[in-house]
Structures are given as C-alpha cells and as structure tokens.
Amino acid sequence: MLACLDLSPNEMRRKALRIRQHVIKMISARGKGHTGPALSMVEIVTALYFGVLQVDPENPRHPGRDRFLLSKGHACTALYAALAERGYFPVSRLDEYYRLDSLLGGHPVNGLPGIEASTGSLGHGLPMAVGMALSAKLNGQDHRIFTVLGDGENQEGSVWEAAMAAAHYKLDRLVAVIDRNGLEIDGPTETVMALEPLPQKWESFGWAARTGDGHDLPGLVQTLRSAPFVLGRPSVVIAKTVKGKGVDFIENRKEWHHRAPDSKQADEAFRQLQDQLAALEKEADP
Numbered sequence: 001m002l003a004c005l006d007l008s009p010n011e012m013r014r015k016a017l018r019i020r021q022h023v024i025k026m027i028s029a030r031g032k033g034h035t036g037p038a039l040s041m042v043e044i045v046t047a048l049y050f051g052v053l054q055v056d057p058e059n060p061r062h063p064g065r066d067r068f069l070l071s072k073g074h075a076c077t078a079l080y081a082a083l084a085e086r087g088y089f090p091v092s093r094l095d096e097y098y099r100l101d102s103l104l105g106g107h108p109v110n111g112l113p114g115i116e117a118s119t120g121s122l123g124h125g126l127p128m129a130v131g132m133a134l135s136a137k138l139n140g141q142d143h144r145i146f147t148v149l150g151d152g153e154n155q156e157g158s159v160w161e162a163a164m165a166a167a168h169y170k171l172d173r174l175v176a177v178i179d180r181n182g183l184e185i186d187g188p189t190e191t192v193m194a195l196e197p198l199p200q201k202w203e204s205f206g207w208a209a210r211t212g213d214g215h216d217l218p219g220l221v222q223t224l225r226s227a228p229f230v231l232g233r234p235s236v237v238i239a240k241t242v243k244g245k246g247v248d249f250i251e252n253r254k255e256w257h258h259r260a261p262d263s264k265q266a267d268e269a270f271r272q273l274q275d276q277l278a279a280l281e282k283e284a285d286p
Contacts, residue, residue: 002054002064010283012217015085016046017277020246021270022081022094028266030098032106036244036256037075037150040181040214044148044239045082047220054143057087060113066143067116067132071125072150072179073107074258080104080112088114123156125149126176130162133174133234144227148177152184155193160205163234167206172228176207176236179214181243185257202236214239247272 007015019042027033049055053066070079077097084091089112096102103112107120116132119125129147136143153159166174178198186192195201199209208229212219220239227235243257244250247269250261261269 002056002062004052004054005050007050009218010280012046012050012221013280014277015050016042016217017246017273017280018085019046019078019081021273022084022091023077024247024261024266024269024273026077026080026094026097028261028263028269029095031260032098033077033260034074034258035260036183036250036253037072037179037181038078039245039247039250040241040243041072041075041148041179042078042245043215043217043220043241044177044179045078047217047224048146049082049086051217051221052224053146055086055114057083057114060088064141064143067129067145068114069116069125069129069132069145069147070108070119071129071147072122072153073118073120073125075148075150075179076104076106076108076120079108083112083114086114122150122153123158126159127162127165129174129176130166130169130171133166133171134169136173137169137171142173144173144175146175146177146224148179150184151178151180151182151189151195151198152192154178154195154198155189163202163205163207166234170232171234172230172232174234175224175227176234177224178236178238179241180238181214181241183243183252183254183257185254187254199236199238202238206233207236208233209236209238211238211240214241215245246276 097104133145202209250256
C-alpha cells in the first residue's frame with residue numbers, strides 16, 4: 001500500500017544519524033566512495049523517504065508511486081542507507097556495497113529495489129526526471145517526481161536544457177532539490193564556475209524557487225510536501241547544506257569529496273555520530 005510516513009522530528013533526526021553511520025561504514029569498509037557529498041544530503045533523503053514520498057517498499061514498482069532520481073549519483077551511499085532503513089531491502093545488504101557482484105555499486109543501478117534509473121553521469125538525472133514527469137502528465141497520472149542535484153552539477157548545460165523543457169511543458173509535478181553545499185571536487189563552486197544568483201537563474205527559466213536550510217528536517221518536509229509551489233510551474237528547492245555534515249574533520253573540506261576514512265577516522269566519525277544520537281535520545285519529542 002502506498003504511504004507517506006509521518007515521523008516526529010526527533011525520530012527523523014535519529015534516522016538521519018543512522019543513515020550517516022551507514023555511509024561511514026560502507027565507504028570505510030570498501031575504501032571507496034564520496035563521503036562529503038553523501039553526508040551533505042542525508043537530511044534531504046531522510047525528509048523525502050520518511051516524510052514526503054508516497055511509496056510502497058514491498059511493491060517498489062507500484063504504478064502510483066512517487067518517483068525519486070538521485071542525479072548526483074556519486075552520493076549513492078546515503079540513498080542506499082535510506083532505502084534500507086525504509087524497508088526496500090534488509091539493512092544487512094548494505095555490506096554488499098561496492099562488491100563486484102552487487103547491485104550496490106559506486107553509482108545507483110536500475111535493478112536494486114527503489115532505484116528508478118541508473119544515474120551518476122552528471123547532468124542526466126534532471127533530463128530523465130523531466131521525461132518521467134512529461135510521461136505522467138500525458139498519461140493523466142498525478143504522482144510526483146523528485147530529483148536531487150549537486151550544486152556543481154548546475155554547471156552542466158543539459159541541466160538548463162531540461163529546466164527549460166520542464167517549464168515549457170508546465171511540469172508542476174516535478175520537484176528538483178539542489179544540494180547547495182558550495183563545494184565540488186575542484187573547490188568552491190563560486191571559484192570553479194560561479195552559480196549565484198542561483199534561485200533567480202532557476203526562476204528565469206520558469207521554475208518556482210525556494211531556498212532553505214538543507215539540514216532542517218521539519219522545514220524540508222514542510223517545503224517538499226507543499227510542492228508544487230506555483231501551479232503550472234516546476235518547483236526547485238535550493239537546500240543550503242554543509243559538505244561532510246555531522247563529522248567535524250570532514251565538514252567543509254573539499255578533499256573529502258572523494259575520499260574514504262581509514263579505520264581510525266571511521267572510529268572517530270562513529271564516536272561523534274553516536275554522541276549526537278545519545279544526545280537526541282535524551283530529548284523528548286514535542
């Protein structure tokens with residue numbers, strides 16, 4: 001049965017911390033992965049899977065389901081962890097990450113429950129989401145299509161071709177979220193290829209744009225649930241985040257874009273995340 005979960009704020013924060021722990025475990029165990037980009041988008045995928053998306057993990061291909069595409073596919077460990085926590089497959093399968101015979105590869109692969117399309121070639125996720133949204137509109141379906149892009153990904157021309165098409169066809173069931181952590185593999189986005197004023201650029205392409213704190217779970221849920229922001233226009237959320245969020249020696253460090261923690265670093269990351277989880281356990285939900 002399709003359902004949208006409605007967890008309390010603290011329950012969602014606990015989920016986010018568990019997802020961060022899974023990310024560290026997966027990447028450190030294999031010595032491969034994009035730690036910083038995965039950690040920055042944890043609250044985004046937590047909000048989607050535990051507060052927004054109408055899905056059925058027991059029937060991942062339900063025709064009425066909301067669709068989610070991770071355009072910044074290199075951050076797939078956060079998505080894998082969210083899917084496992086949501087019940088698409090056992091959490092124990094996360095141990096298969098990056099194994100040669102596994103569907104949990106270094107980028108999402110179609111075939112793993114909950115994955116709508118193979119993604120990770122930057123600039124391709126939004127065009128695919130536009131195609132899905134146009135198909136749904138032509139077929140009279142009212143499910144929504146969500147996609148998460150990296151901020152550096154906005155330097156791809158195909159993103160803006162897709163943005164123009166989405167506005168042209170009035171695809172108001174399409175929602176894009178930009179993980180605006182300000183860093184890409186070569187450094188700050190504004191040094192590599194400036195993006196600002198980013199909200200106004202999306203608006204100039206015919207989208208309804210909102211900007212917010214990408215780590216504020218209640219705020220993210222409220223914003224994403226309210227889409228479409230304007231009838232007849234696709235919606236985009238510029239989610240301001242911290243690259244490597246949750247682990248102090250990873251936060252805002254570009255060298256952690258594609259880097260795996262060694263065993264000592266992983267132990268320290270786990271300690272920090274466990275301390276945050278323990279602090280949350282002492283708080284009562286409102």
